[in-house]
Amino acid sequence: MDLSDILTHLGEERSQYFNAISPPIIQTSNFAFKDTASFRAAFLDERGHHLYSRGNNPTTEILRKKIAALEKAEDSLVFGSGVAAMACAVMSNVQAGDHIICVENPYSWTHKLVSKLLLKFGVDHTFVSGTDNQEIADAIRPETRVMILESPNSITFKIQDLKFCGEICRAHGITSIIDNTFASPLYQNPHTWGIDIVMHTISKYLNGHSDVVAGVITGTQKMMDKIFASEFMTLGPILSPHDAAMVLRGLRTLPLRMERVHRSGLAVAQYLEAHAKVTQVIHPLLPSFDQHDLALQQMSGAGGVFSFLLKAQTIEDVNAFVDRLERFTLAVSWGGHESLVIPFSIFYNIEGRENPAYPFNLIRLYVGLEDPDYLIQDLENAFTAL
Ligand SMILES: Cc1ncc(COP(=O)(O)O)c(C=O)c1O
CATH class of the missing domain: 3.40.640.10 (Type I PLP-dependent aspartate aminotransferase-like (Major domain))
Incomplete structure (x- = not known):
């Protein structure tokens, strides 16, 4: 249909x-x-x-x-x-x-x-x-x-x-x-x-x-x-x-929104992949992704969520970078109009809990419906915190 x-x-x-x-x-x-x-x-x-x-x-x-x-x-x-x-x-x-x-x-x-x-x-x-x-x-x-x-x-x-x-x-x-x-x-x-x-x-x-x-x-x-x-x-x-x-x-607007976050997500991921202060970007539709061929076989797009590893020595560095962001909101979830960020550093050193299986410098972004250049500017500004 x-x-x-x-x-x-x-x-x-x-x-x-x-x-x-x-x-x-x-x-x-x-x-x-x-x-x-x-x-x-x-x-x-x-x-x-x-x-x-x-x-x-x-x-x-x-x-x-x-x-x-x-x-x-x-x-x-x-x-x-x-x-x-x-x-x-x-x-x-x-x-x-x-x-x-x-x-x-x-x-x-x-x-x-x-x-x-x-x-x-x-x-x-x-x-x-x-x-x-x-x-x-x-x-x-x-x-x-x-x-x-x-x-x-x-x-x-x-x-x-x-x-x-x-x-x-x-x-x-x-x-x-x-x-x-x-x-x-x-x-x-x-x-x-x-x-x-x-x-x-x-x-x-x-x-x-x-x-x-x-x-x-x-x-x-x-x-x-x-x-x-x-x-x-x-x-x-x-x-x-x-x-x-x-x-x-x-x-009603699902196809418009998906196309937008898919394209913007890839644009922001590519910007980060080329950045000297990023160790790795994890996005299924980037050629650097481990299972890229399988992703291409099964998926025709990726939406706006992906993760990256910041070149940071300490949890404080990661937090300083994220706190400098103004156009990515610190919040759970994804899939809405607004861009979001979760740094895994916040799950470290919690009394009575084991540290997560993910590295402290892993950051998940959700790229929403904003202009990707507007978001890239924000990331560029935050990198100066490092
Ligand atoms: C991948 C995934 N599956 C399931 C859920 C749970 O959905 P809900 O919050 O609607 O119960 C979430 C929520 O964040 C999710 O990210």
Whole structure:
């Protein structure tokens, strides 16, 4: 289906709401029925009806249809956060005694889901680097039921061979799940490589304005029905109709925003790579990236997030550089209009905690919608702090 058609028309039954161009926010918890037969039919098939907004709501339904189409999937489920989407996708496919393979250093709360929460329920795990197909194959056990991928990973940008992972999971009856947020549905469609469930935190590019926390999973109708009937309905991690409408508005400009952050991100990365006070830039679409060939095979763009290693001797040097930045805001997250920075130096020397696995001079940037020259000037100015 044409991208413009998905973003402008798909799922929008305008004759049902006075031919309004923008879908209404159907702010209701429940729905009325004209007779017992239709009431009974809704109970028997809650997914196919509007019975109660913890299940289906017409505003969130429009969003579901659009994101499923963006990921070339049969269906999707939207959630009140990305972590809820990932947790429900994983939990629905494991039980006590099962084993999960997960890439090392995934998003921190995905790591905690696997290493802490699921362990409490008797689900074991193995973390793999994800960059070596043999290592992935060797980690498979008879009781392995789920493989969690994150490609690229949003800090190290390591990528996994999606075709290989899709095939090996199919061969062993393992459900493959990927966090595809970094690439967005415009630059990578993992279902086309045989991955079963694709997850996004909508809080990043899909919404794109840093004002909604939400998540989504896409997959077959059968898989979405299964998750709906289990974790989705029992845990209730839903997105409100109001937030769904906000995301629908953000989604209209997804291709424009992605193209802008992709180009600007590469321009800033190239500037940094040529700078004498930078040791390394880690960006999947730079030729210097370790897995550059695989990145080109799987991804048609990269968005605006990447990391670099500052040529700094001390944590104080890194902090002085970052504190000099005025146009990159110190904040978590990414994918909105505004450029952001996280120095890993802030996670060092915290009492009672181990230092992170990343070097102290690693800095993650998110290049937003500003003019790249305006951002480069800011970096140039900050380098004088060194
Ligand atoms: C790669 C990645 N996955 C998942 C999440 C979690 O999403 P949410 O904050 O919407 O729960 C984040 C949040 O920062 C993220 O960066």
